[in-house]
Amino acid sequence: MMLSHLRVIDLTQDLGRYTGKLLADLGADVLRIESGASTDVASLAWDSGKRLIALDPANSSDRQALRDLIRSADVLVRNCVAEPFTHEELATAHPRLIDIVIGAFAASSERPATDLTLMARSGLMAIVGDPDRAPMTLPGEQAFALAGAQGAVAALTAVHARHVDGKGQLVTVSALQSAVLANYREPLMWQFAGRVGRRTGNLLVRGKSGVRQIWSCRDGHVTWSLVDNPGMMRAMVKVMRERGMAADLTAIDWESTLIADTPRETLAAWESHVEAFFLAHTRAELTQWSVAHGLGLSQIDGVEDVLASEQLRSRDMWREIARPGAASVAVPGPLFVTSEFDASNQGDVP
Structure with a gap:
């Protein structure tokens, strides 16, 4: 050793x-x-x-x-x-x-x-x-x-x-x-910008807006976010559309959309479709699709999952x-x- x-x-x-x-x-x-x-x-x-x-x-x-x-x-x-x-x-x-x-x-x-x-x-x-x-x-x-x-x-x-x-x-x-x-991050923010950091909960704040990070699914939780990655976003919408759950996400031009500048209200509306899709499927299903199509999604393990890994x-x-x-x-x-x-x-x- x-x-x-x-x-x-x-x-x-x-x-x-x-x-x-x-x-x-x-x-x-x-x-x-x-x-x-x-x-x-x-x-x-x-x-x-x-x-x-x-x-x-x-x-x-x-x-x-x-x-x-x-x-x-x-x-x-x-x-x-x-x-x-x-x-x-x-x-x-x-x-x-x-x-x-x-x-x-x-x-x-x-x-x-x-x-x-x-x-x-x-x-x-x-x-x-x-x-x-x-x-x-x-x-x-x-x-x-x-x-x-x-x-x-x-x-x-x-x-x-x-x-x-x-x-x-x-x-x-x-x-x-x-x-x-x-x-x-917080001490540096105070030192250089004079700002005190604040709790953002389940939102990852970037630019002028924030995106959700943790989601419930049929048998637990996964982590995923709307990001400025057109290929990843198109892949997610494609998987959702194949299961009849993409709604109006199919009309979004991800190439010209900047998530960081999109109003939070708009993001919340888009996320409502993603939420319904995740709730309808298991962590294993979502993880399998993520690996196959590059969705950038990961399942969140509980204690029993870790012990049984x-x-x-x-x-x-x-x-x-x-x-x-x-x-x-x-x-x-x-x-x-x-x-x-x-x-x-x-x-x-x-």
Whole structure:
């Protein structure tokens, strides 16, 4: 595996836990330090691929054992730069150690935060949801996941730097900043145009108008939009006409129509015909026609669809994790799979 020559110590709480998961997926030997094993489904997903070791840093003997483990590691991932050991103390004993500190705001900040409050402060929630309703957050712990991904990138960058100069380093990651970076459009809009973004719900706004993105069909939902692509629009109308549902869409000259400048009222009238067509057919039918005729449509999978996906099963996507006293649970496996890797050529084996 790509990172099989690296050992990682994971001391994070929920924030930053994804960093160790990603590094484990890439082949690193990740030791997750906890006072006891968890059977919580979310924890099992974040800790998939890690080796769990029960140690309590508050206990003197466990603290010394943890110190010894860190001395054998390449990367330490934690939430506080001073706990359970200061960075200066660790760097003195282990100058090649890469110390990744993932905090809510900054390594020195102790302000309380949750994934929800971080999402709200980042501005991401301001653009999620319908315009006439309260803002919403995204499914799962997205701010925590974004910080975890940045932590993994930081660790890999620091490992590369150590390969060049032989030195470890301290790297700090802010979960708030990670979420803000994911929300790149709204901060830039404010900085350069002085405008605050707004929620548009199920409309993709371009130019002077907006088009619908998510549609109900007979057995679920699909995603598709009216776009300035004459070939795609003609293909959709052709499929609809063959089933007697194109109505007045057949009279539109798509070559000379600019969707972005078409009044919303006109687009809504056109979309009413598309809505009726989608509601009369299944996701499988619509997807088949999309592939055959280039409609630019995709079905939206639910949880059961994802778990039953033949494509994901063929690449061994899922891992069954046993839970004491409870049914096993399927969690995602590695995001990346490599056919061959020779760690002996990397020059950074501890």
